Structure formats: C-alpha cells, structure tokens
Amino acid sequence: MVAFLLFLGTLAANSQTPTHVGPDRLYPDPAMTPGKADTVSLEDLKADWECPASIHKTDCTYSQSHRSVPAKEHNQVYDNYSVPQNQRNKKGGEVDHFDPLCNGGSNDVSNLWFQSAKNKWNNKNYGYHEKDALETWICQQVKNGTLDPATAYQRLKTDWVEYYMEVKPKKSNSPE
Secondary structure: OHHHHHHHHHHHHHOOOOOOOOOHHHOOOOOOOOOOEOOOOHHHHHOOEOOOOOOOOOOEOHHHHHOOOOHHHHHHHHHHOOOOHHHOOOOOEEEEEOOOHHHOEOOOHHHEEEEEOOOEEOOEEOOHHHHHHHHHHHHHHHHHOOOOHHHHHHHHHHHHHHHHHHHOOOOOOOOO
C-alpha cells in the first residue's frame, strides 16, 4: 500500500499521465476534449465534396467542406481552457481540432482544444505548429492510402506527442 501511495505521489509530482510521454500541459484536458471523429471511413475522406461558396475550388476535400467552427464554439473552447482575452489569437495559440478534419475529426467542442504556440518540454517545442505538422503528415498518409484513419485517430488520442516524436514530420502549412 505504501509503495502504491508513493507511486501516486510520484505521478502527481511529475504531472504526467502514465500513458503519455510528456507532461499533461502538452495535451488537451481529456474531460473537456476527449476527441471525436465524425468518420473514420477512407471512402468518405477521399470522396468528392461540395465546398462552401467562400472556397472556390472544383476539387473540394472532406476537410475543406467540413471546416466550420462558429465563433461561439471558439469562445466556448477559450472559456473552457481559461484563456485570457488578450491571448485569444494566432500568435499565442489556437483553437485546434484534436483529431484533424482531414482524418475525419469533428467540429464538435469535444474535439476542440486551446493549444499554445509555445509549449516547451525537454528543450523542444510541442505547440500548435508542431501538432499541425503531424496533422499534415497524417493527412498525406491517409490521402495516399498508407494510413488508416481509425489508426491515426487512436494514435492521436493515445499520445499525440509520442506520435509526433515517432514520425518526425517537417513543419509546413496547415493541413487541408
């Protein structure tokens, strides 16, 4: 019993979920953002979609056709994560899809979290730019048919930082 209590004390001191390689601050709060996929069907993700009039493309992706998070939801996420008004901008962080749209992720608030731009751990940054690079890599792999959307979703939910460290994606533009 004493060993178990010492183990719990060590966990609390490290503030790290046993299944995560990094500290809790690198991850969304699982009570608020457990993640949610609207689809894990490769057929859905590769299908031709109709885009909103604001996107003038003949070839519309699943992600582009479903990208629609109202300001009210953005504000709810900012409020849920206690983000001060003066930090509610792209410079300090962003409201991010935990499971990206290109992988079938939902616009539902249960799939949205506030992710800081700067979040250092072990002398490396694990902010939204790094997560965006992982999302871009996932989108490319799913589109190429080399990654199953359900597998990507599970890997993100289990530990996005470990997944990022494993695939070492290059930073690039946001995913489609």
